[in-house]
Amino acid sequence: MVRYKAVISYDGTLFSGFQRQPEERTVQEELEKTLLRLNSGRPVRVHGAGRTDSGVHAYGQVIHFDLPQARDVEKLRFALDTQGPEDLDIVSIEEVTDEFHSRYTKHSKTYEFLVDNGQPKNPMMRNYATYYPYHLEMRPMQEAIGDLVGTHDFSGFTASGTAVENKVRTITRAELEVDEKTGFLVFTFSGNGFLYKQVRNMVGTLLKIGNGRLPVSQIKTVLESKDRNLAGPTAAGNGLYLKEIIYED
Structure with missing residues (x-):
């Protein structure tokens, strides 16, 4: 074979x-x-x-x-x-070689999440960016997103009922930028692995921070408490992209 x-x-x-x-x-x-x-x-x-x-x-x-x-x-x-x-x-x-396994060979993943915060929304991108119709402040989100970097127990950011016991993951990159051409918000996360719906839950929390309904410190609060109920809602999947997977030599 x-x-x-x-x-x-x-x-x-x-x-x-x-x-x-x-x-x-x-x-x-x-x-x-x-x-x-x-x-x-x-x-x-x-x-x-x-x-x-x-x-x-x-x-x-x-x-x-x-x-x-x-x-x-x-x-x-x-x-x-x-x-x-x-x-x-x-x-x-x-x-x-036969030793390579796409899932189990050590690697890192990068995800992107696109948010359309325009007024009005772009209907051509309805399947490719999650629409968020409420006011957002960039600075609180950019400050809060940095708290995700590092090795943490991400229990508070995973879906309830997940069968995975070890919820410790390492995020090496967590950034938020605005695409100059589309005006979309671009969230980028890189790490050694992500739990079920983790990225969508992190984005949902950051959006509530940007809207002023959660404090900038909420990321730290969720990480420390490991309580999913303290995080924001799960952002829709249409804005999420598995961008890149890099395997170690």
């Missing part, structure tokens, strides 16, 4: 997330359907680096899969790209 690593991008609007689900359209299922055709009707299991939720997009999701024989990587990329759905793109493919 030969193992391949691929970088993929997708428009998450019409996907029910990455992971295969019964009677739902998912990224994993579409990839496996295409690989089934390319592998003469023999099933191919696709493994992803992360399980993006329904409506969430990706520029740089990473997958791996095994095929029984070596293929020309560009021909394989082209075949997957052209025979798969239009809202899913194969950016690159390379052959890797």
Whole structure:
């Protein structure tokens, strides 16, 4: 068997997330359907680096899969790209060793979250940026977002009922900027891993801080208390992008 690593991008609007689900359209299922055709009707299991939720997009999701024989990587990329759905793109493919695993090989992830705070909103971007119709102050959000950097227990920023026991993660980058062309707010987070809905919950909290309904110190309060009830609401998934995954050499 030969193992391949691929970088993929997708428009998450019409996907029910990455992971295969019964009677739902998912990224994993579409990839496996295409690989089934390319592998003469023999099933191919696709493994992803992360399980993006329904409506969430990706520029740089990473997958791996095994095929029984070596293929020309560009021909394989082209075949997957052209025979798969239009809202899913194969950016690159390379052959890797059997030790590589897209999920378990040590890596860091970067997510972006776009917020449309315009008056009125941009209807063309309704599936690609979360609309927030209330007044926002940048300075409190930019001050508060820095409190997320470091190694913390992020229990207060994950969805209730998650099965993950260890909720300690390290965030190496947490920034907020305004895109000069669109005027959208761009939240960027990099780290060694993220819990279920963690990014969306952090953004929801920061937006309430920017709107003056929570104090700048609320990020610290949530981290210290580990209480999900003290954080803001979960921001909609349509503004979230898995931007990049970097593996250690």
